[in-house]
Amino acid sequence: MTSAQVDQHRDGNEAVRAEGSEGEGYQRGLGARQIQMIAIGGAIGTGLFLGAGKGISKAGPSLILAYAIAGLVIFFIMRALGELLMYRPVSGSFSEYAREFIGPFAGFVTGWTYWLFWVVTGITEVTAAAAYMTYWWDIPQWVSALVFTVILYGANLISVKLFGELEFWFSMVKVTAIIGMILICAGILTIGFSDAGDTASVSHLWSDGGFFPHGVGNTLMTLQMVMFAFLAVELVGVTAGESKDPKTVLPKAINTVPWRIAVFYVGALIMILSVVPWTSFHPGVSPFVAAFQKMGLAAGAGIVNFVVLTAALSSCNSGMYSTGRMLRDLALNSQGPKLFTRLTPSGTPLVGTTVSAALMLVGVWINYQWPGKAFDYVVSFATISGMWAWIVILFCQIRYRAKSDRGELPRSEFRAPGAPWTSWFALAFIGMVIVMMGIDKDARVSLYCAPLWAVILGVAYLVLKRRNPEAAAFRKR
Secondary structure: OOHHHHHHHHHHHHHHHHHHHHOOOOOOOEOHHHHHHHHHHHOOOHHHHOOHHHHHHHHHHHHHHHHHHHHHHHHHHHHHHHHHHHHOOOOOOHHHHHHHHOOHHHHHHHHHHHHHHHHHHHHHHHHHHHHHHOOOOOOOHHHHHHHHHHHHHHHHHHOHHHHHHHHHHHHHHHHHHHHHHHHHHHHHHHHOOOOOOOOOOOOHHHHOOOOOOOHHHHHHHOHHHHHHHHOOHHHHHHHHHHEOOHHHHHHHHHHOHHHHHHHHHHHHHHHHHHHOOHHHOOOOOOHHHHHHHHHOOOOHHHHHHHHHHHHHHHHHHHHHHHHHHHHHHHHHOOOOOHHHHOEOOOOOEHHHHHHHHHHHHHHHHHHHHOOOHHHHHHHHHHHHHHHHHHHHHHHHHHHHHHHHHOOOOOOOOOOOOOOOHHHHHHHHHHHHHHHHHHHOOOOHHHHOHHHHHHHHHHHHHHHHHHHOOOOHHHOOO
16 A cells, blocks of 8 residues: 555545544533443443352352453453544444444444344343332332333433433442442451351352362353343443543543452452352342341342342443434434434434334333243343444454554554454454353353344345445445
């Protein structure tokens, strides 16, 4: 490539970046405090508060190692995303990067798949939130689901600042609960109070059948659950187009990933499994509830129920936010209906958020009416569709790094350490997890819907391309 061609290519990409970051029409209403909590909250969800019980019963204390290794991979993914965000901070995020570095079809697939991921996740989480309300009051679940959906929908349409404020407090509840549990467990281990004081010991991590009580194989099989727990950590990338100071705030948020995982996952599990033997935990029972019961703290179940309620509402809130942005990004690139480009006076995507919220409500109704296997298949698709975003992030970062190293694109101010090798390692790890999902009869259902969804997207893309063959959305940049 000649120097003139390099300059022309760079000028073209500068125009694309300017169009993406300044021409989206959003308001930069998310401050550092909110972005930090969105980043923290994305890594803490029901996968930890409820799902960890199944993982502990399957892998014992070695689940701690599974979370640590998976957490390292998540850090590689987030640093790869950070490098791309500093190159071009746009609200379309993964879809935009896929469109630029892989091709227009990849952007189309990524945008619609991530949208589906959050719609399905929103359905399951608002359903769960409604179920959690019955712990205190005998309220019909459809009433709670409707009220929650309407409130979060309204908050997301009022302003992005209100969305960020809600997410801040939802995350604050989760963080406070985990830190509180860690401090209580530390007090039991050192002072010995509560019903668990006499038996609490760090030796529980290796004395009850060893660190790998069911073998290394079973620990590997828990990786799919562990990775599912981390889904939504990438949401911070979608906020790039609405962050007040993305160049400063986003790197700080991403660099907190290691200590977040070390404290909230690894640290919490070490403490809980030191106070309560891993043999006391069972699938379907929150390890936090089981630990509180073992300690003789009767209020524990109610506290955990409140925390998982906020975790579910936090996920619904994130779903409302991200689905509207993804649909608008697709529409702006002629890969979705133009009506999705409409914004409210406060700069929030009106039609995209409305359609997504309506689908969430329809999904909740279907779930109540026909809670059969067909719905379970759709819900399980959330896992593989969420990991698709990670695969795209890593592959785009590898492509971007190669181009920036050749001087075809400007170097990012926030380069991923060890890349591209760390990105290739993370891709290989995700590939191994997908293989594990195929081996596990309980998890392979999440792979069944992927080919059908791919066919639907392929046909839809061909129809759009035939209707508007000259559109820039169907030509690689």
